[in-house]
Amino acid sequence: MDVIYVKILKFMLIFIPISIVGKFLNFSPSIMFILAALSIIPLAGLMGEGTEEISFYTGPKIGGFLNATFGNATELIISFFALKEGLFEVVKSSIAGSIIGNILLVLGGSMLIGGLKHKNQKFNRNIVEVTSSMLLFAVIGLSIPAIFTHTLSSNLLNTKYEGFSLVVAIVMFVLYILSLVFSFFTHKELYAVNYEEDGKAKWSLKKAIIILIVSTVLIAIESEFLVSGVEDITAKLGLSEFFVGIILIPIIGNAAEHSTAITMAIKNKMDVAIEIAIGSSLQIILFVAPILIFLSLLFTPMTIIFNQFELVALIVSVLIANKVANDGESNWLEGAQLVAVYLIIAAGFFIL
Amino acid sequence: MDVIYVKILKFMLIFIPISIVGKFLNFSPSIMFILAALSIIPLAGLMGEGTEEISFYTGPKIGGFLNATFGNATELIISFFALKEGLFEVVKSSIAGSIIGNILLVLGGSMLIGGLKHKNQKFNRNIVEVTSSMLLFAVIGLSIPAIFTHTLSSNLLNTKYEGFSLVVAIVMFVLYILSLVFSFFTHKELYAVNYEEDGKAKWSLKKAIIILIVSTVLIAIESEFLVSGVEDITAKLGLSEFFVGIILIPIIGNAAEHSTAITMAIKNKMDVAIEIAIGSSLQIILFVAPILIFLSLLFTPMTIIFNQFELVALIVSVLIANKVANDGESNWLEGAQLVAVYLIIAAGFFIL
C-alpha cells in the first residue's frame, strides 16, 4: 500500500504546474482552491521527506528538532496567508480542526487499519503518557481565554482579550522551548526510540536542502491560491468558512502525515503512529498557535477565543487521547469508534 | 440475601393480576402506574432468568447475544409505549437516567455492599478497560447533537436536527453491530470469562421459551398501564415528567439487573458486577437509543437532543466509570461516594 500511495503522491505533483497555468488563465477562485489543495498534499509529503533526509546528515538531535519544526510547516504557511487575508475564523477553526483530525481521524484510522491486520497492537505506555499529559495541560491552557469569555459577562473590551491572548501565546511558546529542552537535553533517552533511523539517506544533503526550500516556496504560492479561493468556494457550495477551517484545511495540511501514521500502524509500530497524531496536535498548540498570534500583530491582532463547539471538540479529543494512551493497547473496534465520532462531527457541520 | 430477594421477587408477581383487575375496575391512572411498576420489576427478573436458561441450550455464543439483546428489553418496551404517547421528554430522560443509575447506583451499590464484606475487591482491568473505553466514545458520539444545539445559535430548523439525530442513530447502530462482531468473532476470548456458566439448566428449553414470551407480553401490557399513568401521577404528586424519566423508570426497568450486580459483588465477582453496570449503559446507547429513534419515525420523528443537565450527567457518569475501571480495585468508600453523588442528583430533582 505504501508504494502505491507514494506513486499517487508523486503523480499529484502535476497539479502544481496546472494551478500556476490556471492562475495566468484566470481560472475561477473555486477551481484554484481545488487545484491548490491537490498541489499542497504532495508538496507537504515532499517537505516531510526532505526534512527526514536532512536528519540523516545532521544526526538525530538536530534531525529531531527539524522534524518537530517542519512537521506543521504546511499548516503554518496556509494559516499565515489566511491571517493576512483577515480570515481569523478559518485560522482558529483550522487549529481546532487539526487537533480533532489528528486524534480522531489519524489515530482512529491508524488503529482501525492497523487493527485489521494485527489483533491487539501494544505500545509503550510510558512514552505516550508523557505526550498525552502534555496535550491535556496544553489544551487546558489554550482553552482558558475562551472559558473566560463564555463564562464572564461579555461587556469587557476586546482589546483586553487581545492582551490576554498574547500572554497565553507567550506562556505556550515558553512551554514549547521547555519541551524541546526536555526532549533533547534533560530527558532525551525517553524519545531515543522515535528518532532511530532504520535505513540511510537516499538523497545527497544538497539535494535534500534544495527540495526542502523549493517545496516550502511552492507551498507558500499554493497557499495563497488556496486562501484566495476560500470565499468563492464557500459561497458556491454553500459551505461555511468554519467548515473549511475545521474539516478541509486540516485534511489538506496533514494528508502526508496521515499516510505515515497509517503506514506505521500497518507495520505494527503503533508507538510511532500515536506519537505522530498526539505529538502533532501538541505542536499545533505550543508552536503553531503562538507563532500565528505573534504574526497577527503585524496585521490585526488575533485573539485565541475558540467558540464553544471548538472548545468541546478540543476537550473531547484530549480526553480520548488520554484514554487511548492509558490503555497501552489498541484494536480495530477502538479505531472504528474514533472514526465514528469524527464522522458524526463532520456530518453535523455538513448538515447544519 | 440472594434467596430472600428471589422470594420477594416471586411474590411481587401477584401485582400482575391485581393490575389487570384494576384496569377493568377503572382504577385511577396513578394507582395503575404504581401497580404496573410493581409488576414490571419481577417480570424483568423473569425475562432475564428465561434468557439465561435458554443460553444453556444454545451455547455461550448465541446465549451471549440473547443476553445482550434482551438485557434492556424492559426499558425498550416501556420507552416504546412512551414514544407512542409522544412522551419524548420521558424517553430521552430515561435513556440518560438509565446510564446514571447503572453507573452511580448499581455500580456504587455493588461496591459499597460488596466492599463491606470484602476489604479490597480486585477485578480484571483489561476487560473493564475495553467496555469503559467504548462507553466513553459512545457517550461522546451520542452527545454531539446536543452539544451542537447548545453551542450554535438556535435559529436552525428542527427538521435538520431530526436528520442529524438519524445519522447519529445509524452510526451508533453500526457500532453496535461492529461491537457484536468484536465480542463474538474477532476478540471473543476477551469475554470468555463472562459467559462461562457455573451450573446447568433448571428449566427445559420449551419452558424457558414460553416464560420468555409470556413475560415479554406481560411487560408490554404493564408498560402501557405505566405510561398511561405518567401524566396523572406527575400531576398528583407534583413531580415533573423529567423526574419520572430520569429516576423512576430506570429504577423500575433495571431492578432485576441491579440485584444481580449486587449479588455478584457479594460473591466477590466484581468483574461481572462492573460488566453488568457498564455494559448495560453501553447497550442503551448503542442499541436502545438508535432503535427508539428508528421506531419514532413511525409516529413523530424524535431528536436525540439531551438537555444540558442530562449531558452533564452522562459525561460525569462516563468519567466516573472510566476512573473506576482504571483503578483495578474497589472498596466500600468508593461505593459510598458513587451512591452519594446519586443521592445529591436525586435530591436535586426532588427539591427543584
Add this chain to the structure above:
Amino acid sequence: MDVIYVKILKFMLIFIPISIVGKFLNFSPSIMFILAALSIIPLAGLMGEGTEEISFYTGPKIGGFLNATFGNATELIISFFALKEGLFEVVKSSIAGSIIGNILLVLGGSMLIGGLKHKNQKFNRNIVEVTSSMLLFAVIGLSIPAIFTHTLSSNLLNTKYEGFSLVVAIVMFVLYILSLVFSFFTHKELYAVNYEEDGKAKWSLKKAIIILIVSTVLIAIESEFLVSGVEDITAKLGLSEFFVGIILIPIIGNAAEHSTAITMAIKNKMDVAIEIAIGSSLQIILFVAPILIFLSLLFTPMTIIFNQFELVALIVSVLIANKVANDGESNWLEGAQLVAVYLIIAAGFFIL
C-alpha cells in the same frame, strides 16, 4: 532551603505586634489587610508545627486526625470572618481557589522544583489513586448544585437552592466522617506510610498545646483585620473581591503547607507532597465547605452555587490531579505545565 525558609517564617512573626499596634493607631484598612496577610503566613506555619508536635504524644492515629482537622484551620477561620461580614463571593471563590492553588501551584511547584533535583520522581500510585478518586467524586458532588443552576431555568426560588446546598453539605460531611472511618479504621494500613515520623518531639506536650491555642487565637484576630480590609483594598487597587478570594486568600492560608510540599519534593518524598496537595483539596470540599454552610445558618444561609468559571477551574483541577496520579511518576516539565496553567488563570483574573 528548608532552614532559610523557617528563619524567614519566624522573622515574619514580627508583623503580628505591628498589626496590633496598627489597629490602635487606626492604620488604613488596606495597610491592615497587608499586615494581617503577612502575620497569618507564619502563624499558619506555627499552628501546623504545633499539631505535628502534639501528634508525637498522641500516637499516629489521633495525630493523623488532628493533622487532618487543623490542616485547613486557617482557611476555615478566615472564611468564618468573611462569612460574618456577608462576603459570600469571597468565601465561595476561596474554596475554589484553594483547590486550584493546591493542585496547580503547590503540586506543580513541587514537581517543578523537585524535578530539577531528581530526574524522574516516582510515587506510590495506589495511595494517590484513592485520594484522587475521592477528589473526583467529591468535586462532582459539590458541583451538582451549580450545574443545576446553570442548566435549569433561573426562575426558581433561591430558598430552594439554600435547602439543596444544605443537603449537599450534609452528604459531604457524612462522606468526611466515612473517609475518617476508612483511613483510621477499615483501611488504615494504606495510610501508614504518611504518618510515620522520622524524628521525635522538639517541644513538651504542654508547650505544643499552648502554641496551638495561641496561634489559633492570633489567626482569628488577624483574620478579622484581613477581612475588614478586603473592601478597601479591592477598591484602591482596582481588584475584584473574586480575585481576592480565588488568588490571594488561598495563597495566604496555604503558604505554610506549600512550603512543606516543596520541601518534601526536594527530599524526593513525592508521595507526601502529592498527598498534601490533593488531600488538602479533598478536606476543603468534605470538611471546610460543609462547616461553612452549617455556620452560615447562624447569619444568612449561604448557597454553594459556584459560578461557571469556578466550576470549570474545579473540574480542570480534578482532571489534572487524576492524570498526575495515574502517571505514577513526575518530572520538571510536568510541574512547569501545571504552574503555566496557574499563571494563565491568574493573568486572566488580573487583566479582566
